[in-house]
Amino acid sequence: MSGKLLQDKVAVITGGTSAMGMGIAEVFLEKGAKVILGDLDQTKLDHTKDALNQAGDEINVAAIKLDLTSAESIREFLDKAEAAFGKLDILVNNAGVCIGNSMFDIPQETFDLTFNVNVKGLFEISRQFAKKNIAGNRPANIVNLASNAAKVCFEGMADYNASKAAVVNLTQSMAKELAKFNINVNAVCPGAVDTDMLRQCMLDAVKASNGTVTLEDCRKTWGPPQLGRLIQPHEVGRVVSFLASDEALIIRGQAISIDGGNTPY
Numbered sequence: 266m267s268g269k270l271l272q273d274k275v276a277v278i279t280g281g282t283s284a285m286g287m288g289i290a291e292v293f294l295e296k297g298a299k300v301i302l303g304d305l306d307q308t309k310l311d312h313t314k315d316a317l318n319q320a321g322d323e324i325n326v327a328a329i330k331l332d333l334t335s336a337e338s339i340r341e342f343l344d345k346a347e348a349a350f351g352k353l354d355i356l357v358n359n360a361g362v363c364i365g366n367s368m369f370d371i372p373q374e375t376f377d378l379t380f381n382v383n384v385k386g387l388f389e390i391s392r393q394f395a396k397k398n399i400a401g402n403r404p405a406n407i408v409n410l411a412s413n414a415a416k417v418c419f420e421g422m423a424d425y426n427a428s429k430a431a432v433v434n435l436t437q438s439m440a441k442e443l444a445k446f447n448i449n450v451n452a453v454c455p456g457a458v459d460t461d462m463l464r465q466c467m468l469d470a471v472k473a474s475n476g477t478v479t480l481e482d483c484r485k486t487w488g489p490p491q492l493g494r495l496i497q498p499h500e501v502g503r504v505v506s507f508l509a510s511d512e513a514l515i516i517r518g519q520a521i522s523i524d525g526g527n528t529p530y
């Protein structure tokens with residue numbers, strides 16, 4: 266048997282077409298897993314799947330449409346995902362939305378969308394995933410993408426900050442309820458990772474500065490000072506792959522800061 270960390274594991278990665286989803290998928294494939302990407306846009310899913318499959322000799326990637334705001338879409342997605350490689354061992358809850366706005370300007374619909382995807386969608390797919398594994402008497406692993414926003418709260422992102430704090434809290438609740446079924450649950454809290462979401466936050470900051478700050482300024486200064494650069498998606502993938510593995514069974518219900526040492530807890 267190969268000594269790869271995730272050999273023969275099958276992992277679902279939501280938000281699989283984002284830079285973060287792809288970075289996590291690349292690390293999972295390197296470590297021996299098969300991956301199923303879930304996301305909103307089938308064309309983007311197909312491109313991402315082809316790009317990832319090209320890197321390997323076998324077909325180890327599937328890509329299936331998923332809308333986390335619909336329990337029915339989640340059900341259909343998980344049924345197809347299970348059929349793709351015969352089982353589901355790992356769920357990486359990576360999908361998320363972040364729409365910056367001051368607390369007075371956040372429309373109710375934006376607040377609802379942020380919670381519907383980041384919190385309710387994450388919870389719904391986690392419990393449907395858990396039910397499948399409990400029914401099959403299979404151990405499993407869930408890793409949630411929270412954020413350092415859960416711990417430090419960024420200005421102009423009240424709905425996002427609160428949604429990520431809810432993810433940290435749900436991680437603890439799920440870890441407690443699912444431990445007896447051998448399902449382990451943890452979260453990571455990244456700092457600034459080089460993705461489309463971060464680029465949009467930077468563009469918002471450039472706009473708010475009335476031209477005193479440039480995109481290049483943000484790229485230079487938003488990474489953790491200890492690193493002096495933005496975090497790369499595959500670096501998040503390495504930590505997620507460890508938490509998703511059998512090596513991390515004594516870590517339970519944790520929300521681990523992965524922001525280069527910025528957040529001291």
Ligand SMILES: NC(=O)c1ccc[n+]([C@@H]2O[C@H](COP(=O)([O-])OP(=O)(O)OC[C@H]3O[C@@H](n4cnc5c(N)ncnc54)[C@H](O)[C@@H]3O)[C@@H](O)[C@H]2O)c1
Binds near residue numbers: 281334412
């Ligand atoms: N980029 C960062 O600096 C950073 C930092 C901390 C945490 N995070 C978290 O990491 C995760 C990934 O972030 P990212 O930067 O790649 O964001 P992104 O916006 O680039 O990608 C998010 C992905 O989620 C998908 N998605 C959105 N709504 C969905 C829905 N209803 N159903 C299914 N998929 C949906 C999008 O299509 C997209 O592919 C998010 O949960 C985010 O909050 C990001």
